[in-house]
Amino acid sequence: MTPTPTTDEWGIDASWLDALDEEHEVAQETIEKLREIIGTPPDDLEDRAPIVARPGDALEVDAADAICEDGELRSIDGHLPEDFPLGYHWLQSADGRRRRLIVSPGRCWLPAERSWGWAVQLYATRSRESWGIGDLGDLRSIRRMAADQGAGFVLINPLHAVAPIAEQEASPYLPATRRFLNPIYLRVSEVPGADGVDLEEEAGRALGDGELIDRDAIWARKREVLMRIFFAHGGGEAFGRWREQQGRPLQDWATWAAITEEHGADWHTWPEELRRSGGKALDAYVERHGAVVAFHAWLQWALELQLTAATDGMTVIQDLPIGFAGGGADAWTWQDVLADGVSVGAPPDAFNSAGQDWGSPPLIPWRLRDADYEPFIQSIRATIAGAGGLRIDHVMGLFRLWWVPRDGTAADGAYVRYPAEDLLDIVALESHRAQALVVGEDLGTVEDGVREAMAEHGVLSYRLLWFEDDEPATWPAEAMAAITTHDLPTVAGLVGGADIAEQREHGTGTEEELERGRTTLLAQLPGLAEGAAAEEAVEHAHRLLAQAPSLLLSATLDDAIGEPRRPNMPGAGDRPNWSLPLPVLVEDLPGHPLLRSVVRTLADGVAGPRAD
Structure with a gap:
């Protein structure tokens, strides 16, 4: 029987289980340090924290008035009526106290x-x-190609914004915000007002001549031209109305972005008077730099227009990173909710013997509740908006997160618990409102109960050929099935040996570890002829994948064109991760013979029987 870790009143687990179900004790020094960081919630938190419920639920509150989102006033006495509207409401007691009431359907669409x-x-x-760099115009082309091929969705990397500075963050999984988009993805020629400015498009297109994606040069070029378009056109009344509708969140983002251009990407290093949103000093800064603030707001308007056009008529599953940069906009806005002195990561496992530190500060669970879950709600809503799908990176983080002390290694951390039931119900509510499916990345060490809770809430599991011991035909129906991810070898890279050669080059493991890992993955391709060419291996892997009865079957473009390099190699800090372009241009993808073979295989798989 698997032991259950002891959790203290701060939500810290005293021990943890590795992938082999071996128990490890957390050092008392770590526990004491995390307790100090988490702090003690106020005595009245349970009386004011939001209530997350479903229609028909019993409520542990006395008689109160519910002020619904639409302004309707309803009386609540002990339970929610079955016909109570879904959404974000307020409970007001007889003594005038208010607390948030979040009513969820309990299951995702x-x-x-x-x-x-x-x-x-x-x-x-x-x-x-x-x-x-691939942009939203290219996403539109991919969506059209996919639709012509009979595909039902496109899953994309996170498009969230990074600091708009000269040195661009390459990783899509360490954004400055999870609420706004990265303007580097704009198709400049399609921005409103672009037809009135000399875009110097030949110089722009020449940026694609290099072997790597040079974000610094690309952003410098795009920013200069976009600024000229903005000052020549300005967006007019349409932008003005949109900006007003977005309210405080957009203003905060645009203000943060403007300040970064002058004082850098980490708000901790800014002048003292600018380190908090709101206040007279910040208002004065905005007044002095109003044009730059407006420019960054205008970029978001242009992004929304292009994303809407790019996703029209198809489910585009956007990816929600587990966190955001500690010096970024979301951290600046919600600094009172964040833990200081720790970052999020993962304990040692079979694929990372030293553990992982992802660099993002975690939200303190009780402070998240005290903030009415607003940081979480806004991130989910913004990422799911207008696309029809959401993939939650490291979905286990809704249940617990591995906190790594700043002065320690990833192995020195501990798990901290989160209010998973509330968070899953909020995801379900946002999914229901947007009519958007939700996939949870439940890879690696998944504790007992996580997948059961995901299934109860209609969150699709994420099953990989590289990871699963069982045959694809036995995989669950409520899942997204795939072969690999951006962090793992491509089929061609694995079979041809290019991936292990690159791992050796970058020193990501001992020779024994690397050989064992490759042998393990090759065993996931039963029936593949010895010495098979990369193209044969890709076709074979997708025939195996097509046997899965899962709701969604997903193939990477990298595999479909026989690309040997994976997008990201964790632990290889000197590798150009997230900067490798596909060797086949978008216009040439539909005619690629291997890609066409993958299309036929997956289409046949979807047409086959689905497990109940």
């Missing part, structure tokens, strides 16, 4: 039909028209 689709690293998917 799911499509009725099975489908297959493409997993796309958009930055890598360049065309002859893009300026050195």
Whole structure:
């Protein structure tokens, strides 16, 4: 029987289980340090923290008035009526106290039909028209290609914004914000007002001539031209109305972005008077730099227009990173909710013997509740908006997160618990409102009960050929099935040996570890002839994948063109991770013979029987 870790009143687990179910004790020094960081919630927190419930639920509150989102006033006495509206409401007691009431359907929206689709690293998917990086115009082309092929969805890397500075953050999984988009993805020629400015498009397109994606050069070029368009056009009344509708969140983002251009990407290093949103000093800064603030707001308007056009008529599953940069906009806005002195990561496992430190500060669970879950709600809503799908990176983080002390290694951390039931119900509510499916990345060490809770809430599991011991035909129906991810070898890289050679080059493990890992993954391709060519291996792997009865079958463009390099190699700090372009341009993808073979295989798989 698997032991259950002891959790203290701060939510810290005293021990943890590794992938082999071996128990490890957390050092008392670590526990004491985390307790100090978490702090003690106020005595009245339970009386004011939000209530997350479903219609018909009993409520542990006395008689109160519920002020619904639409302004309707309803009386609550002991339970929610079955016909109570879903949404974000307020409970007001007789003594005038208010607390948030979040009413969820409890299950995410799911499509009725099975489908297959493409997993796309958009930055890598360049065309002859893009300026050195795959953009939203290219996403539109991919969506049209996918629709013509009979695909039902496209899964894309996170498109969240990073600091708009000269040195661009390459990793899509360490954004400055999870609420706004990265303007580097704009198709400049399609921005409103672009037709009135000399875009110097030849110089822009020349940015795609290099072997790597040079974000610094691309952003410098795009920013200069976009600024000229903004000052010549300004967006007019349409932008003005949109900006007003977005309210405080957009203003905060645009203000943070403007300040970064002058004082750098980490708000901790800014002048003292600018380190908090709000206040007279910040108002004065905005007044002095109003044009730059407006420019960054205008970029978000242009991004929304292009994303809407790019996703029209198809489910585009956007990726939600587990966290955000500690010096970024979300950390600046919600600094009172964040833990200081720790970052999020993962304990040692079979694939990372030293553990992982992802660099993002975690939200303190009780402070998140005290903030009415607003940081979480806004991040989910913004990422799911207008696309029809959401993939939650490291979905286990809704249950617990591995906190790594700043002065220690990843192995010196501990798990801290989160209010998973509330968070899953909020995801279900946002999914229901947007009619968007939700996939949870439940890879690696998954504790007992996580997948059961995901299934109860209609969150699709994420099953990989590289990870699963069972045959694909036995995988669950409520899942997204795939072969690999951006962090793991491509089929061609694995079979041809290029991936292990690159791991050796970058020193990501001992020779024994690397050989064992490759042998383990090759065993996931039963029936593959010895010495098979990369193209044969790709076709074979997708025939195996097509046997899965899962709701969604996902194939990477990298595999479909026989690319030997994975997008990201964890632990290889000197490798150009997240900067490798696909060697096949967007316009040439539909005619690629191996890609066409993958399309036929997955289409046949989806047409087959689905498990009940």
